[in-house]
Amino acid sequence: MINLETPKKHRQLIDQAHQVAMNMLRPISRKYDQAEHSYPKELDMLAAMIDGLADSGASEGAGATGVRRDDKADEKGVKNGANLASVQSVAEMCWGDTGLTLAMPRQGLGNSAIASVANDEQLKRFEGTWASMAITEPSMGSDSAALTTTAVKDGDEYVLNGEKIFVTAGDRSDSVVVWATLDKSLGRAAIKSFVVTKGTPGLKVERLEHKLGIRASDTAVITFTDCRVPAENLLGSPDIDVKQGFAGAMATFDNTRPLVAAMAVGCARAALDLTRGLLEEAGVVIDYDRPAQVQSAAAAKFLQLESDWEGGRLLTLQAAWMADNRQPNSLEASMAKAKAGRVGSDVTLSCVELAASVGYSETELLEKWARDSKILDIFEGTQQIQQLIVARRVLGLSSAELK
């Protein structure tokens, strides 16, 4: 049975992530929000620390790379493993700064994709790489099945051609996990992901985007022109299984969506913590033992935001816990992303509202968190797409039946 208390064995890791967020990310948060596209060099030392923890085995699940499904369940058959630890430590890091967390070396969404789909040999070969994830194209965003980037087998290589946009960490990463089709006429089943190492001829970072939020994280346009990739860099099986359809590539999302939900949980928690302090300084009393309707409007609003936040957090923990216990979690991953993504935006913007002029000014980070959190309701599947997936699963309808 699921126990939603923070497991004892994860407490030290979560505390460490919180300390790092408070002492290393927060102090440079505004600096890299203002200096968009400059490299946060302070993160190199931090990433080395995380690598050290991972090597020593002291940090199962520190960062995005901890996500894997095939660890053994413990004797009792129920475990709190790498996925649960990952979402909790990622939430803590985003309490510090979401953009900087997304810019952390070797902790890219592509790393999570590799952990989800790679075989053991590939996992070993790509260990230590910093991988971004490239799905979106100029003609396609939400509808991943409509991608046009092609991968054509030629001897023991695949030749990739296409353009990917909005690739998070696309400039700074060492490799890019690229989604491409082996045969457009075979539909979703022919979509596979490939690890393309930077420096491969034909891969070109064209430009960087200027953005509303997460400005510490670089977002790149990357083109692939007759880009030759070793055949063994195709993640998972090269076979086109029309019955399995999109399931192989989509399995990535079952692990990355809870992570993005956790980012929203962490960012929103930061806003709640600061707002509570500001309200208390202003003389607002928030009383958890009295009904909201008999308290001041500001206190009642704050209580409502916190309960909404708790809903997002619990769904996120549930989705990660199910992954740890090898239970299918596509429905719960989308529910967590939908709830936490929306709550993240609502909470951070409402905190700006509650703090009014202080919330809107750059003297505090509230306005930044409101900007940062919006992306968490967009990438890895928008709010509307998560709701569509949930509806399909609950109603038992296919993507063709409910569009």
Ligand SMILES: Cc1cc2nc3c(=O)[nH]c(=O)nc-3n(C[C@H](O)[C@H](O)[C@H](O)COP(=O)(O)OP(=O)(O)OC[C@H]3O[C@@H](n4cnc5c(N)ncnc54)[C@H](O)[C@@H]3O)c2cc1C
């Ligand atoms: C900062 C940033 C970082 C990103 N990082 C990455 C990355 O690392 N890798 C990557 O591959 N992509 C990345 N993306 C792209 C992101 O995943 C897409 O923006 C997202 O999937 C939406 O696609 P779109 O922008 O083309 O919007 P569209 O798909 O055109 O959607 C526009 C609107 O229509 C709604 N909509 C679409 N279809 C439906 C439907 N069937 N029913 C109801 N509503 C619908 C959407 O919810 C949205 O509100 C990033 C984007 C940003 C802004």
